[in-house]
Amino acid sequence: MSNENSIISILGSGWLGLPLAKSLQQDGKNIRVSTRSQAKAKQLSEQNLKSYVVDIENELTDVLPFLQAETLIINITSKQFTAYQALVAEIEKSPIKHVLFVSSTSVYANDQGWCKESDTLTHETNLRLIEKLFTDNPAFDCSVIRFAGLIGPKRHPGRFFASGKSIRDGDAKVNLIHQLDCIKLVKVVIAQGAWGEIFNGCADNHPSKSDYYSTMAKSLGYPEPNCQFSDNAVSKIVCNEKVKVQLNYQFIFPDIYKVIC
Numbered sequence: 523m524s525n526e527n528s529i530i531s532i533l534g535s536g537w538l539g540l541p542l543a544k545s546l547q548q549d550g551k552n553i554r555v556s557t558r559s560q561a562k563a564k565q566l567s568e569q570n571l572k573s574y575v576v577d578i579e580n581e582l583t584d585v586l587p588f589l590q591a592e593t594l595i596i597n598i599t600s601k602q603f604t605a606y607q608a609l610v611a612e613i614e615k616s617p618i619k620h621v622l623f624v625s626s627t628s629v630y631a632n633d634q635g636w637c638k639e640s641d642t643l644t645h646e647t648n649l650r651l652i653e654k655l656f657t658d659n660p661a662f663d664c665s666v667i668r669f670a671g672l673i674g675p676k677r678h679p680g681r682f683f684a685s686g687k688s689i690r691d692g693d694a695k696v697n698l699i700h701q702l703d704c705i706k707l708v709k710v711v712i713a714q715g716a717w718g719e720i721f722n723g724c725a726d727n728h729p730s731k732s733d734y735y736s737t738m739a740k741s742l743g744y745p746e747p748n749c750q751f752s753d754n755a756v757s758k759i760v761c762n763e764k765v766k767v768q769l770n771y772q773f774i775f776p777d778i779y780k781v782i783c
Contacts, residue, residue, distance in 0.1 A: 674701030
């Protein structure tokens, strides 16, 4: 029988969860991954990943085998509060000691300006309430990583507006992070045992949407997207100082103009 103290379970095996699982497994970690369908579970097994079918929005009748681990990474798109309540109840019955909740910088208001982890949020979004289900639970230690907009494989920013969509609010600042930095930051938090924390995950620079997406579109040979401008541009800029100071984190792609996707 596996020793759950050496196991990391990853809830979600999509665009970020699957390469994260493979990276951790390559590092010698004992990994379990979940998916919502039997067909996908079979595909994961064929990639030498121990897979489980878990859908938190359906009744969690057989989730405890998946939760026989020390660390749980939650990386799914569901925003159903009651589903997470049910999941927390199952985690409380398990040997899970640490939870890493992958969240989003959407918890910060668009008019907030400089966004730091220590900020008091004047409006608590549904996602923030879900974060608190985990951070406020005494049964396990939890850290939250709030990722900015995701770029990387199959998500080249130069293609975001290639279909002819216009850029809205062209003066607003861009907050993005590459998939490889997402993976590295998760691994650094776990390796350093940085529990009980909230971290922002975002690259260093914040050009305007009009400048950035026009430049990236042209880099792929696409025409410049049409741009709309607002008198009240979104002011949100996500601060990444905490991960650099507290975790000594060094970004793979600190400059979002120089990403490889």
